[in-house]
Amino acid sequence: xxxxxxxxxxxxxxxxxxxxxxxxxxxxxxxxxxxxxxxxxxxxxxxxxxxxxxxxxxxxxxxxxxxxxxxxxxxxxxxxxxxxxxxxxxxxxxxxxxxxxxxxxxxxxxxxxxxxxxxxxxxxxxxxxxxxxxxxxxxxxxxxxxxxxxxxxxxxxxxxxxxxxxxxxxxxxxxxxxxxxxxxxxxxxxxxxxxxxxxxxxxxxxxxxxxxxxxxxxxxxxxxxxxxxxxxx
Numbered sequence: 187x188x189x190x191x192x193x194x195x196x197x198x199x200x201x202x203x204x205x206x207x208x209x210x211x212x213x214x215x216x217x218x219x220x221x222x223x224x225x226x227x228x229x230x231x232x233x234x235x236x237x238x239x240x241x242x243x244x245x246x247x248x249x250x251x252x253x254x255x256x257x258x259x260x261x262x263x264x265x266x267x268x269x270x271x272x273x274x275x276x277x278x279x280x281x282x283x284x285x286x287x288x289x290x291x292x293x294x295x296x297x298x299x300x301x302x303x304x305x306x307x308x309x310x311x312x313x314x315x316x317x318x319x320x321x322x323x324x325x326x327x328x329x330x331x332x333x334x335x336x337x338x339x340x341x342x343x344x345x346x347x348x349x350x351x352x353x354x355x356x357x358x359x360x361x362x363x364x365x366x367x368x369x370x371x372x373x374x375x376x377x378x379x380x381x382x383x384x385x386x387x388x389x390x391x392x393x394x395x396x397x398x399x400x401x402x403x404x405x406x407x408x409x410x411x412x413x414x415x416x417x418x419x
Contacts, residue, residue, distance in 0.1 A: 197270060200263050205368045207260035212365065212390070214253060215357075219397045222337075226404070229334035229413050233326050236333040261302060268295055297360040304353040311340070318346070321418060332416075338405050339418040347402035358395030362388040 221239075224231045239246055307317060315322040321339045324332040341347045366387030404410045412418075 197267070200267050200270075203263045204260060204267065207256050207263070208364050209368060210256050211253075211260060212361065215394060219394065222401060223397060225334060225337060225401055225410060229326060229332070232334045232337075233328070233330045233332060237330045240331070257302075257305070261298065264295065264298060294360060294363055297356045300356050301353065301360060304349075304356075307349075308353075312336070318343075324416075326413075335412055335416050337401070338410060338412050339416075341402040341405035342412075342418075344406065347406050350402045351399045354395045354398040357398070358391040361391035361394060365390045 221235055224235050242249075310317040318340055321336045324335055326332040326334070341350070364387065366384055401410075
């Protein structure tokens, strides 16, 4: 009798791992954008939120390490599934829907890889201070890391803002398929709920992408600006 490791190594087990890790990443994205949207409440709110996170100390780094582990597991198992699907690709498709599923899978892989590259850039930008260091390291009047000015100053540069917005469009496309696939993987899909489940992914993807895009878009439109007395070269 096969044990749990054997079941997880099966195709169904791998799909379950991808679905559950994807759900965890989705929950993080929702929490992350909820924090980021505090930029619309002004520098005091956003910088206080950032300081609250920083005060978590080791707990924050453990959470980050766990998140990275979940993301890597999601990517690795997805690539394993893709390799399995390619190996079975020599067989003719009896149902046209399977061809469409194959195209969707390829699209998910492409957007997933591009998002992974973006995450590296995003971390280098806002976490490690390696990308665009000229916007990092400032303190606000309360002596806190001035995250607000760093974000706004960066997004005032058109190509940086456009890069983030383009990445969030890719995120929306990725979630549009992935969120709906989650229900299918868990066996919750039913002919009577086909339209509803099929619409969940696009709705989640669109709303989340729009929430993230609203920040660089608002800066570019001049709706959110730098605090008085703060400027960047």
